[in-house]
Amino acid sequence: MKARVLVRPKAGILDPQGAAVARALPALGFDGVSEVRVGRLIELEVADPSRLPEMCERLLANPLIEDYEVLLERDGG
Amino acid sequence: MKARVLVRPKAGILDPQGAAVARALPALGFDGVSEVRVGRLIELEVADPSRLPEMCERLLANPLIEDYEVLLERDGG
Numbered sequence: 001m002k003a004r005v006l007v008r009p010k011a012g013i014l015d016p017q018g019a020a021v022a023r024a025l026p027a028l029g030f031d032g033v034s035e036v037r038v039g040r041l042i043e044l045e046v047a048d049p050s051r052l053p054e055m056c057e058r059l060l061a062n063p064l065i066e067d068y069e070v071l072l073e074r075d076g077g
Numbered sequence: 078m079k080a081r082v083l084v085r086p087k088a089g090i091l092d093p094q095g096a097a098v099a100r101a102l103p104a105l106g107f108d109g110v111s112e113v114r115v116g117r118l119i120e121l122e123v124a125d126p127s128r129l130p131e132m133c134e135r136l137l138a139n140p141l142i143e144d145y146e147v148l149l150e151r152d153g154g
Contacts, residue, residue, distance in 0.1 A: 006081075006118050021119065021136065030132050032124025039118040041083050042098065047109025055107050059098065
């Protein structure tokens with residue numbers, strides 16, 4: 001089964017990449033942008049999706065400073 | 078409006094992070110995982126979502142080697 005894992009910095013944790021993007025966009029003429037957070041996207045094909053939270057805790061995310069969200073894509077959707 | 082931008086390496090482009098994850102998971106006891114790709118997740122609040130593709134082309138993604146996907150979250154969904 002295809003799965004997507006979204007990993008983002010926890011609320012309150014500094015996000016220097018997000019801060020850089022938030023500063024750069026207005027400099028390029030894109031106004032009205034705020035609350036930018038930059039995280040990671042992991043896409044994978046997995047035989048047993050029930051193990052994904054454990055994979056996140058142990059490798060894909062750093063649970064001390066990051067939140068993760070697992071999305072499953074059923075029937076190629 | 079809240080938006081999510083998913084950025085991933087184009088098909089055929091080397092993805093060393095994805096390769097590292099694909100090698101590390103079985104070593105941790107997680108079998109049955111394949112086709113791992115690692116990309117970026119950008120979440121932001123944007124006044125004019127119609128400008129998001131242009132933001133991706135100019136700053137958020139590298140269109141030579143990366144694909145992007147824009148997802149809008151309406152009504153806090």
